[in-house]
Structure formats: C-alpha cells, structure tokens
Amino acid sequence: MVNQTTDVAHSSGWNFHFVRAINEKEMDELSELLDYLATTTICSSLDDRRVWLPDKIKGFSYNSSLSTVQDLDGQADFIPYKMVWKSQIPKKIKAFGWLVALAKLNT
Known part of the structure; x- marks a missing residue:
C-alpha cells in the first residue's frame, strides 16, 4: 500500500506516498499510526532489528x-x-x- 516514505531521520515528519487513494477507515487507522509515530524516537546510530x-x-x-x-x-x-x-x-x-x-x- 505504501510506495515509499520520506527519510524521517533528516526531516521533521512522515510523508507517505500511497499507490492508491485510502478510504475513511484507513484514514482513521493512518491517524492512529501517525499519533503513535509522533511518540516514537528513531535512533539512527543503532542497527535495525526485528523483535517478536x-x-x-x-x-x-x-x-x-x-x-x-x-x-x-x-x-x-x-x-x-x-x-x-x-x-x-x-x-x-x-x-x-x-x-x-x-x-x-x-x-
């Protein structure tokens, strides 16, 4: 669904580029995601890893x-x-x- 995102380490926020229009339910979910991401700190000095x-x-x-x-x-x-x-x-x-x-x- 998301084609790409902006490099947030060097910008002031998230910029999603969707490959299709999102519906109202997805807009609500995107709003929740953005609220969550607003409280998330990205540490560019650490390697990414997956955690279950x-x-x-x-x-x-x-x-x-x-x-x-x-x-x-x-x-x-x-x-x-x-x-x-x-x-x-x-x-x-x-x-x-x-x-x-x-x-x-x-x-």
Whole structure:
C-alpha cells in the first residue's frame, strides 16, 4: 500500500506516498499510526532489528502467534488451523480462508 516514505531521520515528519487513494477507515487507522509515530524516537546510530514482542527471548513461533491471536480475539475455542492449513488447496486460498475464519477481511 505504501510506495515509499520520506527519510524521517533528516526531516521533521512522515510523508507517505500511497499507490492508491485510502478510504475513511484507513484514514482513521493512518491517524492512529501517525499519533503513535509522533511518540516514537528513531535512533539512527543503532542497527535495525526485528523483535517478536509476545516472546522477545525465543522469537516468533506458531504457538506464540496462536496465543497472541487467542488473547486478542477471545476466540480460543475457534481456531480452525487443521481445517484451513492442512487441506489440499492452493496457499493463496488457505491464506484467504484463514482471514475469513478469523473475521479479518475488510468488507
């Protein structure tokens, strides 16, 4: 969705260049993101690194992601993992089915 961003280390703010027009819901989400970024400090003297916040020591795992989804959605009894990921269908369909199962599709 974002084509590029301005080098914030040498400017006074963020300047997103979107490849398409954003809708009202996305505008609200962008506003929340910008509010969050306003409180974020960028330290250009440190190297970038990825951190999986739910488990900073071991990093990302299926179990930690499942626990995170369950905690966020409160749907501990409905995680159709086997139905979606173990089926003999193309990966794109599996990913779509997973989003449908978790009610994460924008309509």
